[in-house]
Amino acid sequence: MKRNIYILLGVVLLVGIALAQNADNGIAAVFKQEEPMPTETGPKAGLLAPAFSLKAMDGKTYSVGGAKEKAIFVSFWASWCEPCKQEAPALNTLAAKYKDKLDLYGVNVTTYDKIRDAKAFVDEYKLTFPILLDEDGTAYAKYNGLAFPTNVLIDSRGVVQEIILGILPEKELERKIKELIED
Incomplete structure (x- = not known):
């Protein structure tokens, strides 16, 4: 019992x-x-990405802001920036590897650079992703740019997930991209 x-x-x-x-x-x-959409725009994780449209070296105009089919990685850079030079090969690799789920845009902040130097940089590092020209610095200012590179991770809903000042090791950057595209 x-x-x-x-x-x-x-x-x-x-x-x-x-x-x-x-x-x-x-x-x-x-x-x-799914989390509710934020209503405020700003250069901060959790807010809607500030919108901008810029002409690229390939002659096309690219836009950031609002919902898209893919997540977006924006890298603000200048040709004289040593960390940008170190990061360029990794960005090229990651752009190619994740092209189906991520749009990677390099934004040359031309107010701090020269177009001919930017073109030489693109040729030297054989960059294959779109290189946008921020000739008056307005896009960089919208993200409160303080350093080169400034990398912005934006999900497909158009929400800033992270802003990275400076460079990260390639594996860490790839981990962040994977998190971005899996959400």
């Missing part, structure tokens, strides 16, 4: 644990629903 009570208690305990786990999963699923 005592043995049956212990068995019954064990079964009830196991059923209770299973129900609690399922309830937790249900709660997690409810909370995992």
Whole structure:
């Protein structure tokens, strides 16, 4: 008789644990629903990305801001910037690797550079992603640019996920890109 009570208690305990786990999963699923869209725009994680359109070296105009089919990575740079030179090969690799899920734009802040130097930089590092020209510095100013490079990660909803001042190791940068495109 005592043995049956212990068995019954064990079964009830196991059923209770299973129900609690399922309830937790249900709660997690409810909370995992998409976050509400922010209404404020600004150069800060969690806000809508400040919009801009710039002409690129390929003659096309590219736009940032608002919902897009892909996430966007914007790298503000200058040709004389040593960290930009170090980062250029990694950006080229990542742009090619994630081209189906990520638009990578290099934005030359031409107010701090010369177009001929920017073109030489693009040729030297054989950059294959679009290079936009911020000739009056307005796009850079919208993101409160303080350093080169300034990298901005924007999800497909048009929300800034992170702003990175300076460079990161390639593996760390790739991890951040994976997180961005998986959300």
